[in-house]
Amino acid sequence: MFERTYRQRLEADLARWETDGVITPAAGVAIRSALPPLAPGANIAVVVGIVGGLLIAAAFLAFVAAHWTDIARLLRCAILALSIIAAYGLGAWFARSGRMILADLCASVGAIIFGAGIALVGQMYHLGSDFAGGMLLWAIGALAAALLTGSRGALAVALVAACIWSDMRMVEGDGMPHAPFVAFWLVAAGLAIAWNSRAAAHLLALAALNWWTAAAFQTGLHDQLAVLADGAGLLLGGGLALAALRSPRLSEFGAVLSSYGGFMLAAVAVLGSTAFDSSILLYAPSGHPAWALSCGAGGMLLAFVAAAVTRDSGAALAGLAIALALFAPEQGVAQQDRQPWFAYALELGAMLCLVISGMIDSVRPRIVAGWLGVAGVIAAITWAVKGSLLERSMFLAVAGVVAIVLALVLNALLARDAR
Structure with missing residues (x-):
């Protein structure tokens, strides 16, 4: 925290x-x-100083841009190089004086100027038009800056550039996921774990969400809901497995990943419940890609392994939620010619397991994600475009009775354990 x-x-x-x-x-x-x-935080003076520095930097960039065509090429390159040196030099001075927020800001600005320099040098000397390759170069430079300075801002710049690089490669590809991004992500994850930084862990989780979303929607030739569920399962199960380790650094990193995986699983459940019985095309005849299915199944197994190692029923219920969420899209596609009641039941069951899992482990993000998923699935079932409202009311009534019976059973078990 x-x-x-x-x-x-x-x-x-x-x-x-x-x-x-x-x-x-x-x-x-x-x-x-x-x-x-x-460590000293960002007081009013620091915030005002940051705004002033940003205004001066923007004024300088606007002045240079206004006279860019009038400046000789070598002088342009010199301006870019001096700007980068000035940003990191000022950051080093701030770091030595203990002003870490300003030092991080300077490192971030230096990483941004480096990316702008790549684009401007390519434009000046008419280099190759591989924009994605330029983003990769920018991402590597920003990641190196983050490694050398410990700047979380530079890491954020690196991950944004890497996500753009990966997304562009997926658009250019043949429907397969962009595997090189995984290697870049693992290096950045190692850096975040070494820092033991929660902020960096959040950045890595967001980058993973972007990659899985792009992989699911890049071509439309595969079951997009299933791929999204696989990504959610891997994040949730893998995060729980890391959280079960004795290393505080890995445990903290895994807790953040599992929280994002829970919210992604809830989003998939709501999206799936909406798409099962509507005109939204989130499936395809080609079915479930094997690489994605293996990731989702791996996340489910990791959750059960974490439950077995720690003897934690919360992790076991999270693994069950993953299993139900992975199976639901397949049933939704199989029941296109009739009401997908079984798929609805699977999504509701997955979200209920997620809520109970978070309550057992006292993990608020997982509880919130589960409740949001339950509410979204119920809303999707109630307000679906097709089908009879009477049938839907009967389904919801039966689901409610089952939930009440389950609550009574659980209450009896808890009372017995208390005695």
Whole structure:
């Protein structure tokens, strides 16, 4: 979690424990003294300084752009090189003086100028028009900057450039996923784990979501819902497996991935419930690609392995949610000529498992994702374009009765365990 938020919660807990007599005031003081000092945050002066610096940089770029054609080529290259040197030099000065937010900002600006320099040099010297290749070069340079400076902003620039590179390669490809991006993502993930940065983990999760979405919708020649479900299953199951490890760094990274996987699984359930009985084309006769199916099945197995290692029923229910979500699109496609009641039931079951899984593990993002999925699936069933409302009301009533019976059974089991 973020360090400042953690300190605030810890301070509140310490005060409550001292009031309740759980710990002595001396123990509270000892705990507070053992904590390292917090890094200074972004106060008003820092924010105003950032805005001022950005305005000056924008003014400089606008001035150079206005006179760009009048400047000799060598001088243009010199301006670009000096701008990059100035950005990183200023960042180094800020880092030495302990102003890490400003140092990170300077590194990010340097990475952005590097990308602009690639485009401008290519335009000046009429180099090859491989735009995707230029994005890859930019991504590698920004990733190197992130590695050398520890800048989260530079990592964000690298991942954005890499996502654009990968998306363009998928558009140019023959329907297969862009595998080289996976290697780039793994290198960036290793960097995020080494930093033990939650912000970097969020960036990696968003990049993974982009890749899976692009892979699902790049050609329309395969079952798009199934591919999206596979990606969600891999993120959720793989994240749970990492979270089950003893390494705090891997555990933190896995927790973030599993949260994004849960939300993606909920989105797939809602999208699938909407598409099963409408004119939205999210499936194709060519079926489920083998590479995607193996990823989804692998995520499901990883969730069950995590459950077996940690003896955590929450992870097991998450694995069951993945299994139901993977099976639902296949049933939706198979029942195109009639009402897809079984597919609806699978999606509802998957979301219910996701909610219970989050409640058992006390993971709020998974609980929220599951509830959003339940609400979305029910709305999709109720307001579907085709079919009888009476039939839908009967289906929802039966599903409600089943849920109430399940709640009674679970309540009885919990009461027995409490005794």
